[in-house]
Amino acid sequence: MPKRLLPFIPPSLRVVAVTTEPQHVTVLAVPRSTAPCCPACRIRSDRVHGSYERHLADLPWQGCSVGLRVRLRRLRCRNPACPRRTFSETPPDVAAPHARRSRRPHDLQRHLGLALGGAPAARLAHRLAIPASSSTLLRIVRAGPTPVALPPRVIAIDEWAWRRGRRYGTVIVDLERRAIADLLPDRDAEAVADWLRRHPGVEIVARDRAEVYAEGVRHGAPEAVHVLDRWHLLRNLGEALQEAITGQHAVIRSVARTLGDERAAMLRDEKSQARPVTVADRRKLERHAPRRARHAELLRLHAAGASVAGLARHLDLDRKTVRRWLRRDEPPTWAKPPRPSVIDPYRAYLDRRWSEGCRNGAALARELDQLGARIKPRVVRAWATARRRVGADRLDHGIAGAPPAWKPPGTRRIAQLLQGGTGASDGEDGVFIEHLRRQAPSLADAAELAVRFAAMLRGQSAEAVDDWLRAARSSALKRFASGLRRDAAALANAIALPWSTGPAEGQISRLKTIKRQMYGRAGFELLRQRVLNAA
Known part of the structure; x- marks a missing residue:
């Protein structure tokens, strides 16, 4: 094979012979230097002591693996004062001492290990005809030089x-x-x-x-x-506000109960408008009228400045009752829980027939009679009428619809709403936040401080850091402000610098x-x- 067709071996070697196999090429080569230097005294020598061969793996050629058989000489040092008697010629650009592969595949395998790791790099190296195990590749990566970065500022x-x-x-x-x-x-x-x-x-x-x-x-x-x-500061601010909200769970539950009662009253008003007022409804209103009047008097006297003890003596109520009534917009009804009904054992059958489209109370009563139920037809007709009025799939003992309790937002959502987040003034969430601000003024103050802090941090406000820290010292965010006080200079740098x-x-x-x-x-x-x- 002509030597000019073999440019793929290291330039410091001269090709002597080439042997080929189906998947492997072996190149016999010798160094080009005729008089190498002793590594100890750097004096050239041409006195041959012996020879040996090194077998090295090299870069592949045309998909075939390539092996180098480098025939090297061992020479005698000509300097009598040199501590080394003999030395071996080793072209520096071919391979490291005692290595089993030349520097070129070693460098390529190192880059494969750096880019892909162990097992993926081993699979790719096998496809590139420079096979090595995953452990070998990782060992090459570990032994490689660490890049030296420029000194950072x-x-x-x-x-x-x-x-x-x-x-x-x-x-x-x-x-x-x-x-x-x-x-x-x-x-x-x-x-x-x-x-x-x-x-x-x-x-x-x-x-x-x-x-x-x-x-x-x-x-x-x-x-x-x-x-x-800045991102960590805003996150810590949100966590501090959520911690303050967690301490007001009693107020949040009270506001949620109030909103739930208002929604239930609204549903009852809608139902009462949708059907004529019955004798039972009028009796119920008459029975609750004195209690409503007393509740209205209670709210009027409390607004005038009367104490809880004075209200209890004037209205002949217990002080716990006075406190409970003051938290509500209307007095409790103390409705008795519904009693068991004779229709309860057949409720599953009636619900199934109702979902199938049978809405006739008399027909349902006849079907129950055929099943052996001793239930009067008027009871079944009353169940069907109540079911038809509320239009719900589930009734509380088949007499009246039970509206689901209003569930307040989560702590994180409340924090967003208090700071004027998305939907803060829309729907039931907006009503809830307005009630919460009135009943928990400390939360409203904390939310205002959080908004001011975020605006200051984003460069939307010219407020000084020390002014905000003084304002937050006696608020629900005092622990957050106390931690920031130790890093006040770093906080000011966060606002002034872009890093x-x-x-x-x-x-x-x-x-x-x-x-x-x-x-x-x-x-x-x-x-x-x-x-x-x-x-």
Whole structure:
């Protein structure tokens, strides 16, 4: 085979012979140098002591694997004072000492391991005719050089999870270059301080409110400017407001009961308008009229400034009853629970026939009679009439519809509504928030402070940080404000400077993707190599 057809071997070798097999090519080569230098004294020598061959795997050619048989000489050193008597000629660009593959496939396999990890890279290497096991590829990655990044000036520090809730590491991101500067195996203030001492050029540090990173930056870079992350601040603000809402569950339940009673009264009014008032309805209204009058008198006297004890003496009521009535817009009806009905054992049959389309009470009574039920036809007709009036599929003992209780929004939704979120003034949620603001003024004040803080943080307000902290000192957000007071300068920098930990969050997502490709084999050194080389 002509030598000019073999440009794929390292340039420091000269081809002697080529042998081919169906899937393998073997190239016999010798070094081009005629008088190599002794590695100890750097004196050239041409005195041959012996020879040997090295068998190396090289880059594939046309889909076939290639093996190099490099015939090397062992020479005697000509310098009598040299501590080495003999040395072997080794072209530096061919292979490392004792290696089984040349530098070119070694470098390619390292890049496959960096890009894909162990098992995926091993599968691809097999298809590329440079086979290696997954363990070999990961060992090559671990032994490779770590890229040296430029000294960062502005960094972001954040945590990443080895195992969520149990073990965490630290990622340091160069915000100006938007690349990972380094990884730390744990979340420790002293480790962060040591890293900052080794990188004295850091001037600005963006971080969350974790005290461990604040302490590490203060010890490692005392002159650095701290910048709190705006997203974490807004999240902590929402959590503080939700904590304040959690402490007002009694008021929330009371408002929900009031709204439920109002909705039930509205449904009753609609039903009463849809059908004529019966004698029973008039008797019920007459029976409840004195109680309604007393409730109205109670509200009037309370609005005039009467105390609970004075109201109880004047109206001849217990003080607990007075307090309960003051929380309601109308007095309770104390309706008795419905008594068992003779129709209860046949309710499933009647519901099935009703859903099938049989709406005639007399026909249903005849069917029950054929089943052996001793129920008068007027009872069945009354059940059918009540069912037809409410138009519901489920009745409370077959006499009247039971409207579902009004359920208040969740804590997070209440926090959004209090801050004027989407739908804050629409429908029942808007009515609920208005009632809640009146009955829990501390929550209304906390929500107003939260809105002011968010506007200040987004640059929509010129309010000073110290003014907001003083206003929040005696509110439901006092714990949140107390924590911010220790980082007031970092909070002011978060408003004035454009830096944040947002790029660090994106790098953490990439880091998690790389870690999960390792199938549980991602030790720190291997993970650090892959992440830094990917960056």
